[in-house]
Amino acid sequence: MAHPYDALTADAMRDGGSWKWSTPGVDAHGRGLIGAFVAEMDFPPAPAVAEAVRASVDANHFGYLADAWVAEMATACAAFWADRFGWAPDPDRIRPLPDVLTGLTATIRHFTPPGSPVLLPTPAYMPFLRVPGMLDRELVRVPMAHDKADEPADGDWSLDLDALDAAFSTSGAGLLVLVNPHNPTGRVLRAEELAGITEVVERHGARVFADEIHAPLTFDGRVHRPYAASSAAAAAHTVTATSASKAWNLPGLKCGQLILSNADDAARWTEVGYLSEHGTATPGVLASTAAYAHGRGWLDDVLTYLDGNRALLAGADLPGIEVTVPEGTYLAWLDATALGLEEPPSAYFTREAGVVMTDGAACGGLGGMRLNLAMARPVLADALERVAAASAVIRR
Ligand SMILES: Cc1ncc(COP(=O)(O)O)c(C=O)c1O
Incomplete structure (x- = not known):
């Protein structure tokens, strides 16, 4: 049955003007470009989110963040995480951030030994390859293990625990950046994988930055497992960051959440967290509260639609x-x-297929490309046909 999202055309998206669709030009065949790189969805917002933003305009909520709004967001976030992932973080330890990137920056600065390197499994979310260097920290790339599959397959990427162990040993890194669900491979880690990571991190007395921004976006009955909830040791060495921005598609509203899972980190954050929290946007906090509290039906519908795109x-x-x-x-x-x-x-595929994807090299994964599936299904069908035709020319 047709879904209203099916009617979102490429022309309409281009007229919308977001970054995702604003690459200028046409492909070698004169066709308009299909924006499939940056991680946002082409779908209109959840009614509850749009209503919260409208209400913030009507009420002139453009001032600095009130503690009460932060507390409401933390309560809504904790309730969503408890219902969805079986972990109820203490709302007092859920702090506002403008974005997850700020969470990584703050974690490196405040929760790792000065000067210590940062381990990053690759391929990775592109900015994470740059942030450590910008903070004068060495970035240590640890390639993920990958079984080449003959058929399209999922689940064939995994963290290489031996390689992580060795990288900790040789570099003396103080932090592992753990993205789960993983961008760009789409892996959702199993409980035993999380336990294996904890063992390695504990062996080296290191910390984990758990980026769980994609947590609500899982398929085929898989459930996201918060890393900090996986054991007492993990809770003690982890700083978690998340946001409603991916699952409810509001990255421009500039709001994320830092989840602290031990008393020492919570105490330290009260000393050092001010600057990191400062850029959080008031309308973003109100919209995120609405998403967590009232956006579940919308999210479930989006997940069903995305699952059709996966198929x-x-x-x-x-x-x-x-x-x-x-x-x-x-x-x-x-x-x-x-x-x-x-x-x-x-x-090649931008020029020959008119499909704009993220190049693997930007993720630390040479030869690959990251394709964003969150578009109208007919547009995705067109994109896939174009990619197929452009690759067939080479294979001939
Ligand atoms: C894994 C991951 N982390 C962080 C971000 C960026 O989030 P934010 O805009 O909150 O910094 C993204 C955006 O695509 C992402 O995929």
């Missing part, structure tokens, strides 16, 4: 491209290494 990708025949269908997130990893292109694959 479309799983059934697509993209010659020479290895597809990882995501277990979570709306981002899919396409490995185009076998095509043997002499240019970055995203450049």
Whole structure:
């Protein structure tokens, strides 16, 4: 049955003017470009979210954040996490952030030994490759393990625990950046994988920054498992960051949440957290509260729609491209290494297919591309057909 999102056309998205759809030009065949790179969805907002933003305008809520609004957001966030993921963080330890990136910056600055390197499994969310260096910290990339699959498959990417262990040993890193559900491979980690990570981190007396921004976006009955909730040791060494911005599509409203899971970190945050919290937008806090408290029906409908898009990708025949269908997130990893292109694959497919994807090199994953599936299904079908045709030309 048709869904209202099916009617969202590429032309309408281009007219909308968001970054995702504003790459200028046409492809080699004169077709308009399809924006499939930055991680946001093409769908209109949840009614509860739109209403909260409208109400904030009507009530002139453009002032600095009141403690009561922060407390309401923390309570709504904790209740959502408890219902959805079986972990109820203490609302007093859920603090506002402008975004998750600020959470990483603050964690490196305030919760790791001065000068200590930062471990990052790759491929990774692009800015995470740059943030440690900007804070004068060494970035240590740890490639994820990957079983090459003949058929489109999910679940074939995993953290390489031996490599992480060795990287901690040789670098003396103080922090592991753990993104789950994972951008860009779409992995949703199992309980035993989380336990394995804890063992390695504890062995080295290190900390974890758990980026769980994609937590509500899981498929096929998989449930997100908050890392800090996985054991007492994990709670003691973890700083978690999340946001309603991915699941409810409000990244421009600038609001995230830092979740502290031990008393020492909570006490330290009261000393050092002020500057990090300061950029949080008041309308973003009000909208995030509405999303967590009243946006569940909308979210479930979006998840069903995204699942249909995943099925479309799983059934697509993209010659020479290895597809990882995501277990979570709306981002899919396409490995185009076998095509043997002499240019970055995203450049080739932007020019020849008119589909703008994130190049794997920006994620630390050469030869790959990150495709955003969160678009109208007919537009995705068009995008996949174009990619298939452009890859078939090479394979011929
Ligand atoms: C894993 C991950 N972390 C962080 C972010 C950025 O979030 P924010 O805008 O809250 O910094 C993204 C955005 O795509 C992401 O995918």
